[in-house]
Amino acid sequence: MKRKNKTRLIIGVVVVLGGGGLLLMHVSRTHAAVAAVAPPPVEADVATVLNRKVTEWQSYSGRLQAVDHVEIHALVPGTIEAIYFRDGQQVKKGDPLFLIDPRPYQASLDQALADVQSAKASEKFAQDDFERAKKLIANNAMSRRDYDEKADDLASAAAKRKAAEAAAERARVNLEYTHITAPVSGRMSRTEFTVGNIVSAGTSSPALTSLVSISPIYAEFDVDEQTYLGFIAHREGRDIEVRLGLANETGYSRLGKLFFVDNQLSAASGTIRVRAIFENLDGALVPGLFARVQVQGGLPHPAVLIDEKSISTDQARKFVYVVDAGNHAQYRAIVPGAESAGLRQVVSGLQPGERIVVSGFQRIHPGDEIRPKDVPMAGESSTD
Numbered sequence: 001m002k003r004k005n006k007t008r009l010i011i012g013v014v015v016v017l018g019g020g021g022l023l024l025m026h027v028s029r030t031h032a033a034v035a036a037v038a039p040p041p042v043e044a045d046v047a048t049v050l051n052r053k054v055t056e057w058q059s060y061s062g063r064l065q066a067v068d069h070v071e072i073h074a075l076v077p078g079t080i081e082a083i084y085f086r087d088g089q090q091v092k093k094g095d096p097l098f099l100i101d102p103r104p105y106q107a108s109l110d111q112a113l114a115d116v117q118s119a120k121a122s123e124k125f126a127q128d129d130f131e132r133a134k135k136l137i138a139n140n141a142m143s144r145r146d147y148d149e150k151a152d153d154l155a156s157a158a159a160k161r162k163a164a165e166a167a168a169e170r171a172r173v174n175l176e177y178t179h180i181t182a183p184v185s186g187r188m189s190r191t192e193f194t195v196g197n198i199v200s201a202g203t204s205s206p207a208l209t210s211l212v213s214i215s216p217i218y219a220e221f222d223v224d225e226q227t228y229l230g231f232i233a234h235r236e237g238r239d240i241e242v243r244l245g246l247a248n249e250t251g252y253s254r255l256g257k258l259f260f261v262d263n264q265l266s267a268a269s270g271t272i273r274v275r276a277i278f279e280n281l282d283g284a285l286v287p288g289l290f291a292r293v294q295v296q297g298g299l300p301h302p303a304v305l306i307d308e309k310s311i312s313t314d315q316a317r318k319f320v321y322v323v324d325a326g327n328h329a330q331y332r333a334i335v336p337g338a339e340s341a342g343l344r345q346v347v348s349g350l351q352p353g354e355r356i357v358v359s360g361f362q363r364i365h366p367g368d369e370i371r372p373k374d375v376p377m378a379g380e381s382s383t384d
Contacts, residue, residue, distance in 0.1 A: 039368075045359035046323050046372035050305040051352030054340040056297035057243065058231075062221025066287040067277075068184040068213035074100060074199045075177040087190040090214065090283070091182045098180040098208060100199070105175040112168035119161035126150075126157035186213040187283070212287055215280035218259065219244055219291045222271035231297050232261060232274070242276035245292040246285075252294055254278050254285075304350050305343040307378040310358040311336060320350070321357040323370055329357060331366040342378070 078100035085097055133150035136142035189210040193199055199208065219242070223232065232240065243252035256278035265272045276293065278285065311318050311334070318336050321329040334349030350356070357364060358375065 041327070041369040041371040042329075042363050043360060043371045043373065044329075044357045044364060045375045046355050046370070047307065047310070047358045047375050047377040049346075049350050049352055049354045049356060050343070050377050051302060052305065053300040054303045054305070054345065055300050056338055057294040057340070058223075058227045058297045060221040060223065060293045060295065062219050062291045062293050064285055064287050064289045064291050065218040065220050065275075066186070066212035066214075067216055067218060068186060068211075069287070070183050070186075070211045071207040072097065072180065072209050072211060073203055073205055073207055074098075074180070074201050076100060076105065076174050077199060077201045078104065078178065079198050080193055080195050083191055083195060085188050085191075088188060090187050091185065091211070093182055093185045095182045096179060097182055097188075100178040100180070102175055102178040105171065105178055109168065109171035109175050112164065112171040115164040116161070116168050119157070119164040123154070123157035123161045126154040130154040180208070182211060184211065184213050186211050214283050216256075216277050217280040217285045217287070219256070219276045219278060219293055221274055221276075221291070221293050222266075222269065223274045223295065225265060225270050225272070227295065227297065228261075228265070228272050231295070232258070241296040242278075243294040244276070244278055245294075247290045247292070249292075252292070258295070303337070303340065304346040304352055305340060305377070306346055306350065306356060307358050308339070308342075308344045309378070310356055310361070311344065312361065321361050321364055321366075322350075323355040323357060323372055327370045327372055329361075329364045329366060329368045329370050332356075 080098055081101050082099040083097070084095070084099070085091055091097070130150045130153070133142055133147050137144070137147045189212075191209045192206060193208055199205065240258040242256045242258055244254040244256060245252040256276045258274065259277040260275040262273040274295075276295075306320065310320050312320065314333075317333050319331055319333045322332045324330055332349055335347040337345030337347045339345070355372070355374075357370070358377070364370070
């Protein structure tokens with residue numbers, strides 16, 4: 001009997017010890033699970049949300065246009081004797097471009113001037129004859145009919161003199177037209193005719209070449225109705241700044257101003273044609289180039305600004321990770337606004353001075369502990 005009890009006691013101890021082993025194994029597994037749930041802090045770049053004054057800019061696309069564009073036509077027919085410019089050369093107003101053979105027109109002018117001298121002589125004779133007739137009629141030594149004929153002869157001679165002077169002036173103008181000069185300063189196109197070619201006159205004749213002005217230059221684009229009503233319609237004579245960037249530029253390298261607003265809005269597109277003017281002293285801007293344009297949309301105002309790259313997308317919402325006082329990442333939905341000097345405005349969702357993750361957020365989940373590396377906000381030193 002005692003032997004059986006001793007055996008049961010030994011079995012009981014073994015069972016207890018076995019249970020203790022199971023308990024120890026369970027505790028070890030729990031600690032391992034806790035260790036797997038709490039990973040080490042995630043390293044990430046963190047920047048402080050900015051607050052500064054900005055100016056709204058509305059972006060559009062347009063084309064560059066020359067202020068002056070002139071097609072050069074011959075105004076008198078003739079043979080081209082000389083060309084004074086190279087294709088693509090810059091010229092100044094009044095510089096010679098072409099010479100059409102002037103000899104026929106010089107001869108016409110000489111003939112016309114001779115006709116003027118003859119007409120003046122005839123007028124002088126008629127004037128003297130009329131003066132004698134006035135004395136004779138006063139003494140009743142001439143009939144009234146003869147007197148009237150003398151008066152008519154004088155009037156006819158005066159008219160012929162004026163006609164001869166007009167013909168001489170026309171011949172002088174035609175002679176001047178043989179010397180074709182630049183009507184404006186700018187850059188020449190290629191010449192369509194070479195020396196020795198006979199050209200015809202008038203606007204229906206082929207153009208000899210073309211000339212476009214260089215500086216200033218226009219950028220023409222269409223502005224939507226809301227921008228027009230909000231910022232352009234009530235400009236009241238103040239200059240509205242316009243920025244210009246070319247297709248190969250990332251920013252806006254040139255500053256100009258609004259020059260012209262059309263007199264009606266297009267009902268089909270809901271836009272109105274607008275023209276801005278820019279200096280082009282280096283001649284780099286060429287008519288026809290594509291232009292990216294920004295129009296000043298209002299007065300400077302305070303705004304919350306962050307780096308565009310810190311914004312993530314969650315379906316239709318935009319969000320950032322805000323780093324709290326305990327260095328944990330908190331999901332924060334935001335409403336982005338307009339771009340401003342390389343930064344993005346935030347309409348709602350953030351306050352100035354808060355810290356957000358700007359790099360490395362791809363490895364972060366809400367609630368993760370962050371090992372922050374403080375960096376400046378991208379574009380923080382830029383000005384609007």
